[in-house]
Amino acid sequence: MTPRPGRTARPTATRLLLALAAAGTTCVLAAPPAAADPARSLDWALGALHAQQxxxxxxxxxxxxxxxxxxxxGTHPDLTGQVLPGKDEVGFGAKRGDSAWARHGTGMxxxxxxxGHGPGDEDGVLGIAPQSRILPVRVILEDKDPLRQKARSSRGDALPAGIRWAVDHGADVINLSLGDDSATAAPVAAEDDAIQYALDKGVVVVASAGNGGDAADRSSYPAAYPGVIAxxxxxxxxxxxxxxxxRWYASVAAPGVExxxxxxxxxxxxxWGTSAASAYASGAAALVRSANPRLSPAQVKQVLEDTTQDKPxxxxxxxxxxxxxxxxxxxAAARKLKPAPVRPVPAAYAHTYFPPGPAPEAAAEDGSRLLGDGVATAFAATGAVLVALSGLIWFRLRRG
Structure with missing residues (x-):
């Protein structure tokens, strides 16, 4: 279900540098000092996103x-103390310690x-929102999990159930570095309803746009659902x-290569992948929410869209x-915004377009009479006359 990012293992600084050179990067990377951590040295995204500022x-x-x-x-040295107790909506597949467990989710x-970790936290990965907390919800299996096909057919409710669980357990932002852009991809009512539930509760929803640009380039869900930051x-x-x-639903872009x-x-x-891009955007949404916690999901989306760099x-x-x-x-923009309702309230009409009708007569005791007794009697008499006339006309026409 998830468009998995490309991954190439690089356990040492030398191998990591060689890999980037072989990949054809046009940016020349200087070799890091011997004491520097290769992961941190080669993390270009934080600088591009003006994280320090x-x-x-x-x-x-x-x-x-x-x-x-x-x-x-949650035991990874770059995440210790940041990960809250979570939920497993799948219920089977790889377990902790298996090679096909939690690789994609841990990276995001x-x-x-x-x-980071080590002296001064100078080693490892530094996230875009390093003081935010992670609420893990397992809704998919790794690509290489032998039971992944079974999960697709028997736990189709894992994603919408996971979204609702996250909302009910304190999530401020939901990151969905996953999606379906296959030939059979289509909106699913339960997923859409769960996302609207999140938005109605004031929770920002972010999703990867999809990794199908080189192929069919089809719409990916959940990115294409209304209100999602794709x-x-x-x-x-x-x-x-x-x-x-x-596709038409793209909201913003973020680092997703190397x-x-x-x-x-x-x-x-x-x-590489839009999975990573979604994670960076979710971290940015967390920063915006931290700067102004009362902003609605629509406002967070709008401020991220309005303040982008390299606009097309x-x-x-x-x-x-x-x-x-x-x-x-x-x-900076979020701090100046006045919070708005989660769902905008329709504006009231400034004028009354139709004048009020005549005030009704006093109602009968049973509350069922809308006309005065005199008016009702007149209508009844008129009706009787019309019925009699119509009968007479019918009788004469029949004889003729």
Missing amino acids: AWQVTKGAGITVAVLDTGVD AAIIAGH VAAVDRHGEHASFSTH VVIADPDRTYYNG KGGRNDDVGTGMIDPAAAV
Whole structure:
């Protein structure tokens, strides 16, 4: 169900640098100092997103981001203390410690709320909202889980159930780094209803736009549901990634090429995909919510769209939405906004377009009479005359 990001294992700094060079990056990367951590040294996304500037205001404290995914390894050194007790809506498949458990979800959680590790937290992945908390909800299995096909057929309610559970257990933002853009993909009423439930409760919903740009380029759900912040992927130059689905529902874009992904096996990966882009956008939404907690989901979406960098010609296109997110600018704009209702209240008419009718006579004791006794009697007499006349006319016509 999920468009899984590309992943290439790189356990050492030398191998990671060689991998990026072989991948054809146009940006020349200098070798990091011997004491530097390769994961941190090669994480270009935080600089592109002006994270340090945003962190002068907030790092996401007080905000809970639900990661609906393959599970999250809360013991990972980059996430210790950040992961809340969660829910497994699947109920079978790989277990903790298996190679096919929680890899994708752990990577997304670290992009959102990773705090690094080691002396001064200078090693590992630093998330875009490092003081936010992660609420893990397992709704899908890893691609390589032997039971994944069974999960598709027997637990189709896992995603909508997981969304509702996350809302009811304190989520402020929901990250959906998953989707269905297959040939049979179509909106599912239960998923749409669950997302609208989240939005009605004031919870921001973010989803990956899809990884079908190189193929059929079909719409992906849940990204295409109303109210969702659908996130496309861009590279380090702000250019649309060829694999990123370009469709009408794209809201914004975020880094999704050659980003550093944390794994439960304590290895870091060079990854790609709109999954990562969605995680960065969810972290940005957490920063916005932390700066102004009372903003509605629609306002959070709007402020992320309005403050993007590298805006396309005309202000928006299907490749990148309104452009790559700028969390620092979004946080600054959010602090100036006045919170609005979750669902806008329809404006009352300024004038009465039809004058009131005549005041009715006093009603009968049983409340059923709307006309005065005199008027009713007159109507009754007139009716009797008309009935008699119609009978006489019918009789004469019949004789004729």
